[in-house]
Amino acid sequence: MVAVPAASLVFAFFASGLVLLATGHNALSSYRRLFDAAFVANGALGQTLVSATPLAFTGLAAAAAFRMRLFNIGGEGQLLVGAITAAAAGLYFGGSGGPSAFAIAAMVVAGCAGGAAWALIPGILRAFFRTNEIITSLMLNYVAAYLLTYLIFNTQSYWRQTTGFNAAVFPTSKDLPSSALWPGATIHLRGGILLPLGAGFAVLAAAVLWVLYSRTRFGFEAQVLGDSPRAARYAGMRTRRKILAVMAISGAIAGLGGASQDGDFRHTLDADPNGLQRQYYGYSGIVVAALARYNPFAVLLVAFLVGGLQNAGNTLQGADFPSGLVGVIQGIILFSALGGELLVRYRIRISRRPAAAPPAPEAA
Template sequence: MRLDLVPRTRRSPVLDILSPALAFVAAVLIGGLAVAGLGVSPGEAFVTYFVTPLSEIWSLQEIALKAAPLALIATGLAFCYRANLWNIGAEGQFVVGGLAGGWVGVATHGTGGFTLWILPAMLFAGTLAGAAYAMIPAVLKVRLGVSEILTSLMLVYVAQLLLDYMVRGPLRDPAGYNFPQSVGFDGAARLPYLMEGETLHAGVVIAFLAVVLATVVLARTLFGFEVRVVGASPRAARFAGFSDARLTLAVFAISGGAAGLAGIVEVAGKIGQLQPEISPGYGFTAIIVAFLGRLSPPGILIAALVIALTTIGGEGAQIDLKLPLDLTRAFQGLLLGLVLGADVFAGYHVRLVPGGPSGRAIS
């Protein structure tokens, strides 16, 4: 018995869309088995994970608020991954973006008079800081050929420690009874709420606009074309005269900037101050989202909502059914693995051939 993969002449468009959906179903089934193993009825768990969060206004808002940073980061990462560059340090760029933007918020605390510039300045600072932080692995890659995978990941730990230091040290609220947190931001330094008395804030709009913008750039511009060509065929890209180095720097700047923007959106939106930890692992979860959405911005938007749903559902399951949060993480890891595995069906004819060693005989 052996497994034969015969490349399709064209990727199957039907399976391209169907395979992530099938992977999701498979992941839900395996997750159900795991839940049953933990002594909880799978049906009840399914309702808690996937239905209850959709039935209330506040949890729908929570889903949107969780999906926004995920979609924002994953959209940026899609540029990188399409070009076969592996920025896996979005978590660090998120943290640095939140820190830099939040710093502006802390520094302008108590400013009187004209304050309309503060929020844009924060968003700008966050985006810029994220992009600059992503430049470290990008430049090391371009100049010295250092693996961007390892450097970008190492910088995540550095960023988290930097934020921890800043919040416990220079940026700590002097009147905060030694709690490791900054002052609460002024109203002018917070993202406005979309509806009176609700939690949904303008960050959701920012994320949505970014996804639309990325869709247009990828599909309709020369730069987007370049990214796609480099990913599909590096050789063809070189013949076309596209510069590897310039593209590397550009996609890292985009992904870092998007992650940084997501960071400051989270800080200026939901949190409202700087804390030692500002991310529940958005930068890593976004990697799942990027692949689940097939590296296309509209797909990423849907994937972000699905992953946000499972996260909110997971929190509900922890409270209602005493199911551990790690179950959600394991589910998400499994889901990514299955999506990648299912991808093979879109690109290849898969055949199980009985008997015999791998048939490389001249035929």
């Protein structure tokens, strides 16, 4: 049971060890540093959670849709739009003097709604016009990124900070009022591990998804529809509604990830081209979901591991360790994990071509 992932891991270490040796690095000490920076060092776990939380959201978003064979590649755009709508809610309700819980709840709702609405665009196109959702959702990622840039760089929008010297030097968003900032729980261990509120929401979302997909009629229908749309129709399932619902759920989770970016980590709507947009959480989330075989709890675990890998990458790189090499190592590890997974799923057999054609009964 452990054999395949273990073998993948061994393979990954071996392959990246070769790369490391070829580039003149000590493989063992590099691995040590990697693990240390990801999980062991003081504060490392907290920093890993910073990377893991958004990946958990986008991973869950991808898993929710991919399970039904709805290939929502738009987690990235849905996260950005969720961040935009949640920031609006945070600025509006956080500044109104009401209780913090109310502002946070408003951000959660707004983030989910924003992401869901953005995902419903490809959803509607797919359900009613049979448009390929891979292409439409992917294209909308670019639209969302341009929208974000536009709101802060090219207009005097609600989100944009317009007063003060700093705002004149470089366009930025308004800072969220303190009552709209999401609190975190600190575990006093190894220099303090901050558990962001968003991480809690991600766990909750995973649990809800799990129940939804394995315990409800909705999940039953999604499963049949994902496996065979004809069988679903045969059984009298409402396929269009289901497509819309699944896209909305997927988008809502990604949008919640955007809200968490605002509330947990950035404390503003980050429109900096070198900021949120450069992290590509939406795309990494697809890898996370694939590695986790679309199982919600496995997504959480994989997000944690991949988050650790990303976090440790920042430590590993340096003057003598180019960031490109870090990327190569991360790539090899992910590739091996996926490769091992594929090997298990589609057993590759090499055999001689049979002399006669495979037997098949006559079907006229």
